Amino acid sequence: MKAYKIIVLAKQVPDTRNVGKDAMKADGTINRAALPAIFNPEDLNALEQALRIKDSFPGSTVTILTMGPGRAAEIIREGMFRGADDGILLTDRAFAGSDTLATSYAISRVLKKMKDVDMIVAGRQAIDGDTAQVGPQVAEKLGLPQVTYVEEVQKIEKGKVFMKRRLESGVETVSCPMPMLMTVNGSAADCRARNAKLLMKYKHAKTVTELQNSNEDYLHLYSDRPYLNIPEWTVNDIEVDQAELGLTGSPTKVKTVENVVLQAKEAKVISSADSDIDDLMRELIESHTIG
Secondary structure (H helix, E strand, C coil): CCCCEEEEEECEEECHHHCCCCCECCCCCECHHHCCEEECHHHHHHHHHHHHHHHHCCCCEEEEEEECCHHHHHHHHHHHHHCCCEEEEECCHHHCCCCHHHHHHHHHHHHHHHCCCCEEEEECCCCCCCCCCHHHHHHHHHCCCEEEEEEEEEEEECCEEEEEEEECCEEEEEEEECCEEEEECCCCCCCCCCCHHHHHHHCCCECHHHHHCCCHHHCCHHHHCHHHECCEECHHHCCCCHHHCCCCCCCCCCCCCCCCCCCCCCCCCCCCCHHHHHHHHHHHHHCCCCC
């Protein structure tokens, strides 16, 4: 039985599902310090699909690839606690301010260097941007076939991946040859919980940058247990045109950001009497709210 090399694209994002009064700065930008950083929800759905393939095909490996600041290593550990084999953190000040085009370019250069990848699995979109562009753009830059809106990987046979897609108009079953990229919907199966044994195994996994600030009591672990070393790649580790990175390589420009606060309007209480309901229906029709 063939084993597969699977890469899961993941992102650490501010938890925009729990936005409070301090979530926006005076200039209209996100106050990231006021929001907890989490594993992007749909990337967790993607991870679960990758782990199911790994379970079905012994010897397969799952690698988390994320781009971000040093603290983004937290989601690599989170992925390893749930069953991923390892991860790579792509981090460099040169990547700061990247939009989807610059981000997909950097990620595609990492994947090109990795080689022999059978499947790239990503969440449909990130909750801090909602663009759903990075996955498809990575596929285009690598010249790979892609399938979006995947809800379930049904089977893999004869070099093809068979998937169920969840669309607005219904459900579609498709197949795609490998190597390929898929993006996974939030309607897909939730990711499994942390595994206690894996948590104990990988809880001290760190990047080089994190090791520089770590407790010396644990430094001996990283030579004795190589799997605890999380690779940290910079622009010097991949072949890139730096003009395509960061703000310089990002054609998307945010003109303004507005914090919209929804306020309750006048409320009306009606009884269940037929006359009250008739009056309400007449009012709604006259205001063209319905009809």
